[in-house]
Structures are given as C-alpha cells and as structure tokens.
Amino acid sequence: MSILFEPVRLGELELANRIVMAPMTRSRADARAVPTAEMVDYYRQRASAGLIVAEGTAPSANGLGYCRTPAIYSTEQIAAWRKVTRAVHDAGGRIVLQLMHVGRAASHYNKPAGALSVAPSALRANTQVFSDVAGLVDTDEPQALALDEIDTVIEEYRRAALNAREAGFDGVELHCTSGYLPMQFMASGSNLRDDRYGGNTENRVRFPAEVLGAMATAIGAGRVGFRLCPGNSYNDISDANPAATAAALCTVVEPLGLAYLHIMRSPLAELDAFALAHQYSSSGLILNDGFDGPSATAALEAGQGEAVSFARHFIGNPDLVERLRAGLPLSGFDRKTLYSPGAHGYSDYPNGARALA
Numbered sequence: 201m202s203i204l205f206e207p208v209r210l211g212e213l214e215l216a217n218r219i220v221m222a223p224m225t226r227s228r229a230d231a232r233a234v235p236t237a238e239m240v241d242y243y244r245q246r247a248s249a250g251l252i253v254a255e256g257t258a259p260s261a262n263g264l265g266y267c268r269t270p271a272i273y274s275t276e277q278i279a280a281w282r283k284v285t286r287a288v289h290d291a292g293g294r295i296v297l298q299l300m301h302v303g304r305a306a307s308h309y310n311k312p313a314g315a316l317s318v319a320p321s322a323l324r325a326n327t328q329v330f331s332d333v334a335g336l337v338d339t340d341e342p343q344a345l346a347l348d349e350i351d352t353v354i355e356e357y358r359r360a361a362l363n364a365r366e367a368g369f370d371g372v373e374l375h376c377t378s379g380y381l382p383m384q385f386m387a388s389g390s391n392l393r394d395d396r397y398g399g400n401t402e403n404r405v406r407f408p409a410e411v412l413g414a415m416a417t418a419i420g421a422g423r424v425g426f427r428l429c430p431g432n433s434y435n436d437i438s439d440a441n442p443a444a445t446a447a448a449l450c451t452v453v454e455p456l457g458l459a460y461l462h463i464m465r466s467p468l469a470e471l472d473a474f475a476l477a478h479q480y481s482s483s484g485l486i487l488n489d490g491f492d493g494p495s496a497t498a499a500l501e502a503g504q505g506e507a508v509s510f511a512r513h514f515i516g517n518p519d520l521v522e523r524l525r526a527g528l529p530l531s532g533f534d535r536k537t538l539y540s541p542g543a544h545g546y547s548d549y550p551n552g553a554r555a556l557a
Contacts, residue, residue, distance in 0.1 A: 203500045204493065205525060208250070208507055210484040211422030211459025213294060213370055215250035218500060219521050220486050220509035222462075223253040223298040223373070223427075225269060227539040228546060232312075233264060233271035235280040240287050241547040245518035247293030250507060253462070254284070256300025256375050259360030260353070261315035263381070265306020265339075267330050268541060272297065272360050278367045285368030296371040296425065297364045299357060299415075303381030304342035304390070305435040309333045317342040318349070320385045320407070321392040325436040327379075330539070350397060350407065353381070354414050361415040361424070371423030373462060374412055376449070379435025382408035386445050389438030401441070405449040412453050421457045425483070429464035431471050443471050450480035458483045462509065465489035474504050493524040519551045 205217045228238050243252060258264045258271035271277050281297070288295045304319035309331035311317070319342035328336050345353065361372045376382040384390040385407040391398050397406050408426070416424045430446035431439075439445055450461065461483045466473040477485050485505035487496075496508035514520050516533035523530055531552070537545020 202497050204497050204508070208484070210251075210425070210486075210506060211371075211457075212420060213251060213296070213423065213459055215294060215507065216292070217250040217521060218507040219250050219496075219524065220507050221246050221249040221252040221514045222488055222509035222511040223255050223375070224511050224515070225255050225266065225539070226546060227266070227268040228541060229268050229270040231268075232274075232276065233258065233269065234274075234277050235270050235284055238543045238547045239270075240283050241543070243284050243295065244287035244291050245547065245551065246514055246520070247288045247291035248519065248521040249293060249514070252288060252293060252295040253373050253509065254295055254297045254369070256298045256380075259299050259301055260356040261312050262318055262353075263301035263356070264311050264315060265302035265317065265329065267310050267332055267539070272363045272367065273356070278363050281364075281367035281369070289368065294370050296373055296423075297367075297369045298373040298375050298427070299360050299364075300375040301353065301357070301381040303384045304339060305329065305379055306340055306342075307331055307337050308340055309337060318345050318353070319343070319381070319390065320345060320397060321390065323390055323392065325379065327436050344393075347395065354407075354410050357411045358414040358418045361418045365419050365423075371425065371459060372415060372419070374408065374415065374424070374426040376408050376426050377429040377432050377434075377464065379432070379437040382411065383432070383437055386449065387437045387439040389440075390436075401445055401448045402452070405445065405452055408449060409452045412458065413456060416456050416458065422459050424456075424458050425460040425462055425486075426453070426458065427462035427464070428473070428477070429466060430473050430476065431466040431468035432464070433467070442466070442468070443476060446473070446476060447480045450477065454481060460484040460486050460506070462486040462488060463505070478504075493527075516549050518549055
C-alpha cells in the first residue's frame, strides 16, 4: 500500500490516510457569514480525506473582508457549522477549521455595519477585493491596533477556537500567510510599529505566537496547527528576510507542542520552506502546493513530511482519495465558478471513481 493511504497521527488528530484537503475560500456563505446547505454537501462529499481543513473563517466581524466568506463568532454561525462537521464525521472524516482574520485585506462593503478594518499599522494594502455591491474595489485603509485592541483580537481568536470545538470541529488552524493579519504583523513591510509587537523579528512574530498560545490553552495544543508560506507576497506583503521570520515563529511556538505545521512551498527559488520547517519545527508537517499523487508519495517516502494537502484537485474531484488509490485520471474544474454563489461548480461535481474503475 502506498504511504499516502497509511494512517497518521498529528497531535490529537487521528487521520485515516495522509491526504489532506487544503483550505480554499469558495465564497458560498450567506450575507451574515453563515455556512449554507451547499457547504454541508461540499464538505461531506470530500470526507474521505484523512483531514479536511475547512476554508478560512473569521473569528470576529472585524476579521471579515471578502465577499460571502464564513465566520464563527455568532450562535447562528456555530449552529450552521455544526451541520457541516456532523456530515463529515458521519461519513467517517476528520475536519479542522482554519481561522482567518484578513486584517487590512478587506473592504467595508463585505463587512457588517460597525465592523472595522484593522492592521498592525495604518498602511493600506495595494490590492483590490470583489464585492457583490460595488464590484472590484480598493481595500480600506486600516486602523492601527492599539495594545489593548491587540489583546482583544487575541481573545477573539481564543473564543473562535472554543466556538469551533462547540461546532464539532476536531481542531483549528491559524492562517499565518497570504497577507492576512498574522502575516501583516510578521512582515517588515506592513508592520511599522515601535512597541513590543514591532521592530525586530522577535517582536513581529509575537502576535501570531500569542494567538497560537491562547488557542492551545483553550482547546489543547494537540488540536491546533498553523499555516506558513515564507516569501508569499500575496495581498501586498513584503518582508526583508522571510526565512528568518518563519524560523523565528517556529522557534518561539515550538514549546507549545502544536499538532502540525501546514507548510507551503515558497515562491522564492532560493528558499526551501520544507527544509526550513524540518529544521525549526518538530510538529507534524503537512506539505502543500503543486503536488499530484506520485510526487506526494515521493515526498512522504523521502521523509519530507507526514501528510500532503491538495487544493485544486479537490475542487473537481470530491472522490480524490479514491481516484488516487485506483490510479484513475483526475477531473478539471471550472474557474468561472470558483467564487460564485450556489451549488453549480461547487457541490455538483460528480463522484466518478466507481464509473471509471
């Protein structure tokens, strides 16, 4: 049997196989950031993955900023997510929730009334986001978080981790890349603070480290992971030394004993993110970006990580695990429906492994 289909344990998470569904924003929540019936179907169809990392989900109203993305701060949101986790568990799967505070990568058009766009510094991201109301718009200029407000955001993450467990999730993953709030603190280009959360590398990684510590204390470190991609410039992020920044975060959270590090291949040719993760973290490694079945198997056999996550392949192949196991061809997907509302191009891809076998 291929190593891909062997069970593995990541902290307190028991995976039936080493194929992980990576988190993907698909914009199917409703206007109140509540998961929909289509989302229940979508995740249930993919429950044969050893682990599903559900899409980036806001811990608070301020953490929202994209069109139709979910959150987990209200009773209604928790109840709706519980339908998702129950469906996945009933199908024999495991699922954790990625917590994603977008920080300055946001538009007020996609936030509830009264919600703010916040960041470590009052620097607008030079990028745009889509809104159902106004189309493609510039991101908001954020408010710089005061020290007491940083404490509030950390508490929002802690509460979101507890809410995720109440909703039935097996754990949580902190999104520390793609130019969202933790990475905004980590990167020298977006963090101009001169207090204990800014300046040198140790100070800049303090915020995500404290968030991870708070969540680990709340629900147990063995149910908490984090995602990194050193050198990722998405959402107008720049850092003077991304390798040193990633290494610093891994080093400072190492004593927590977290369940896993979800490490993405760096876009920088000179930076081997997988080797960096091995050097600075003893948490289980989930490798991500650009893998197919053979390359994932080779990476695991070479000892590069404990599991491999797939994103695009899971879109058009809800039965990806079965297809990989049988060596069957993979289906493509319709890019035009990646972020459109409704079931089309989302939860209506066929489960065709049996027909192809």
